Amino acid sequence: MNLTTLSSQFRRVSLVLMLAFTSCDSFLEEVPDDRVSLDDLDKAAQLLTNAYSDASFAFTDWMTDDFTYTVGTTLRPSHQQMYTWGDPTSDPTEQDTPGFFWYQTYTAISHANEVLQILDDLEIDDSEKARRDAIKSEALLTRAYGHFMLVNLFSEEFNFVNRGSGLGVPYIETPETEFLVEYERPTVKKVYDEIEDDMRLGLDLLDDTYFTNSGKYHFNRNAALAFAARFYLYKADFIRSLEYSDQLLGSNPEAFVRDLTSTEFKAAESSITGFPQLYASPDLSSNLMLMRKISLVQRTDFAYGIDRNDYGSLFATHPFDEATDERENPAFVKGQNALFPVRYESLFERNSINSNVGTPYHIAPVFRGEEVLLNRAEANLYGNNLDEALADLQVLTDRRYSGADVTLSLAGLRTFFGRDSDPDFSNQDILLNYLLLERRKEFLGQGMRWFDIKRYSISFDHLGPSGSVIGTLQSDDKRKVLQIPTSAIEVGGLEPNAR
Numbered sequence: 475m476n477l478t479t480l481s482s483q484f485r486r487v488s489l490v491l492m493l494a495f496t497s498c499d500s501f502l503e504e505v506p507d508d509r510v511s512l513d514d515l516d517k518a519a520q521l522l523t524n525a526y527s528d529a530s531f532a533f534t535d536w537m538t539d540d541f542t543y544t545v546g547t548t549l550r551p552s553h554q555q556m557y558t559w560g561d562p563t564s565d566p567t568e569q570d571t572p573g574f575f576w577y578q579t580y581t582a583i584s585h586a587n588e589v590l591q592i593l594d595d596l597e598i599d600d601s602e603k604a605r606r607d608a609i610k611s612e613a614l615l616t617r618a619y620g621h622f623m624l625v626n627l628f629s630e631e632f633n634f635v636n637r638g639s640g641l642g643v644p645y646i647e648t649p650e651t652e653f654l655v656e657y658e659r660p661t662v663k664k665v666y667d668e669i670e671d672d673m674r675l676g677l678d679l680l681d682d683t684y685f686t687n688s689g690k691y692h693f694n695r696n697a698a699l700a701f702a703a704r705f706y707l708y709k710a711d712f713i714r715s716l717e718y719s720d721q722l723l724g725s726n727p728e729a730f731v732r733d734l735t736s737t738e739f740k741a742a743e744s745s746i747t748g749f750p751q752l753y754a755s756p757d758l759s760s761n762l763m764l765m766r767k768i769s770l771v772q773r774t775d776f777a778y779g780i781d782r783n784d785y786g787s788l789f790a791t792h793p794f795d796e797a798t799d800e801r802e803n804p805a806f807v808k809g810q811n812a813l814f815p816v817r818y819e820s821l822f823e824r825n826s827i828n829s830n831v832g833t834p835y836h837i838a839p840v841f842r843g844e845e846v847l848l849n850r851a852e853a854n855l856y857g858n859n860l861d862e863a864l865a866d867l868q869v870l871t872d873r874r875y876s877g878a879d880v881t882l883s884l885a886g887l888r889t890f891f892g893r894d895s896d897p898d899f900s901n902q903d904i905l906l907n908y909l910l911l912e913r914r915k916e917f918l919g920q921g922m923r924w925f926d927i928k929r930y931s932i933s934f935d936h937l938g939p940s941g942s943v944i945g946t947l948q949s950d951d952k953r954k955v956l957q958i959p960t961s962a963i964e965v966g967g968l969e970p971n972a973r
Contacts (some may be wrong), residue, residue: 477891478930480856484840486766512887513601518589518683519609525616528837529578530769533570533624533777534924537947539934540788540914542781546809553777553909557936558945563758564957567835569768570777573959576788577766579620586617587649602764605681613695614676618669619701621645625665627956630970631707631928632833638663641969645669654747656967665711673702690764696722700841703777703849708929712853719850720923722762726868728902729848730843734800735876750819754837762841771816771919772836779812781919787830788915793908794891801915838920844870848913855905860884863905866879872911882908928954 478968534543536556543557552564552571566573577625588614593606621643630640640666644657685692695699699722706715723730731891732753733739742749756764770776780788791800805813814860818836825832847866854863868882884901899971914923926932939943947953955971962968 477893477903478910482716483848505656513596515596515598515605515609518596519612521862522589522609522612522616525582525589525620526765527575527579527582527623527955528766528768528835529575530570530767530771530836530921531575531627532574532771532919532921533572534766534836534917534921535771536626536778538923538927539582539932540780540784540813540918540923541778542784543937543939543944544809545776546811546813547774547778548776550777553932554695559947559951561957563960565773566961570770572627572956573961576624576959576962579624583617583646583840584649585621586620586648588645589613590617591649592692604681605684608681611676611679613682614672614679615698615701617647617847618672618676619693621665621672622669622701623704625669626708626925626928628958629662629665630955631925632662632666633929634710636662637708641971642666644968649740659969666705669705673698673705677702690761693763695842696788697888700762700843700846703853704841707849707853708925712856715849716857719853722846723850727843727847727866730760730762730872731847732758735873743923746804746816747804747819749816749858750805750836753817754819754839755804760843761839762843763839764837765840766835767838768832768835770831772814772820773834774806774808774814779806779808779814779900782811782813785813788918791911792875793886794875794880795883796935797875797880799875799915800875801918805903817919823870828838844916845913845966848909848916851909852906855902855909858902859902860905867905867909867912870916872917874912894934 490596527577533622552562555562562571564571566577617940629642632638640662641659642662643782666803682694699718700776702718703715789799804816808814823833851866889903928960933949935943936945952972
């Protein structure tokens, strides 16, 4: 088992309009003023439902060490390009591609900007000020989150060495009013600073009372705290990551972790529709925010899966005798040689009642209590608060493993990793590797592994259909930074990422 050390982490050294497509399908090729007339708060709030990008980032899993070449599924050219870390040449309207994510996310940001532009000038009476602030909060948080995802996919990670000195992505703060505007790429640090400003102000203005019946589909306070915890973790500001994690989890983190060992979840394992419905239910306190994602990653006949042997081996890898990792089942059979964990319900929106064509999608829990728990453990680990980190890892462990004593200890973890008397691996290193293993299992197929691969300089091979190595992603590989879409480079004048 390849292990990661903390010391290695310290050693590591236009967009919406240009995106595009230059075709009449681009919404920015319409007259800029042909837009919703935001003359009251109801219309502003309604427009904000479009400020959540419906592009899934789960396609990044095809580029990770979890997924393998899958025989018997539909493999598009873009899939095979991403599998070998190439730059997809697909049209940016093709879902589950970097170009689609870029375009859809900047489009969502543009809706947030339209709302923000009008709110301060909108004439309202004193009784509406609280609602205006709540709408402004949601617009700021969606804008911040959209840019956060873009910069972490299309730029270098913010780490201890570079401190965000690499090229970021354009931070768009005003609606587009001109055609074919050119943008520049500020540094990652500059983008992070802008995200932080929006996020913190959004948190200050946030008011959950305006999301009474649909709170899990908006930036409610718990989701915003989870966002802040992730943001500061990726920024390597562990003190603040811990601060926001604590605000959410408090002294009762168990309340935010679904119990897969429970009777409810065990009973649902027999249903490939019932299980994902329960898993993504807005009634679960562990699901902090849900988003509709246009995607085919949940389809069993589409793209890549996890090798069957590797799948079983991953969930059998734990430090407990005779225990069962309840995350292993249920699983879909994918193609001839792969599996895929049942997490998403495969949904389809028809273009009309009698139509057989439409939009495939799923509901994704984009912020979850389990992630915040793992973020807090990681922040504590860097602060050398090992007892606290171990306690949070125990909370997750208790709700994932059944059938045996699953008590964690540093001594037991050292034995599990084969490092009983290895001075090169500190207790921090041991806990870090267990945390990365648990995060890998917890978010398998949900697009989170790619960010750990970037943050921790993880290298690995990808195999082809014959089982031989067809590519290697090195620890410092430039291809870990997704390429800016061609249209944004050629029309928008953006500098491409190095290759």
